[in-house]
């Protein structure tokens with residue numbers, strides 16, 4: 706039961722990113738006059754959660770075996786260096802779909818970094834490169850993502866309330882755009 710509660714808490718913690726991703730791709734494809742396709746929401750959600758792929762394996766390990774340390778802090782991997790990832794997704798988007806998809810890819814991933822910078826980084830985190838290894842919230846070994854989830858997502862907190870409200874707002878806005886297009 707504890708495993709399930711943690712799993713739900715982790716999903717809840719990622720829910721705003723997913724909802725914002727769905728909203729952004731719906732908005733941008735509308736602005737670019739790209740016809741709606743069923744995979745757009747999936748791609749939008751994937752783009753906005755993309756940098757956090759570095760935490761999925763440690764999280765699975767945590768849910769199954771209960772092990773997670775400060776060393777598993779995903780914000781320390783290259784997926785959380787915007788200067789590396791944003792050009793890469795921009796080029797991939799451009800090669801696969803041209804200018805519009807390059808914009809969509811960059812904006813989607815950029816939104817994730819903005820979210821991280823506001824909620825987890827002291828002063829915005831590693832926007833350029835890993836110049837300041839200590840510039841992150843989970844710098845101490847005892848302050849793991851597990852503690853963060855326990856304090857913020859296993860129970861209602863100001864963070865979870867605000868992000869849930871923003872996520873719901875993003876989905877409502879998505880619905881309005883779909884109704885308009």
Ligand SMILES: [Zn+2]
Pocket residue numbers: 756757785817821
């Ligand atoms: Zn992140």
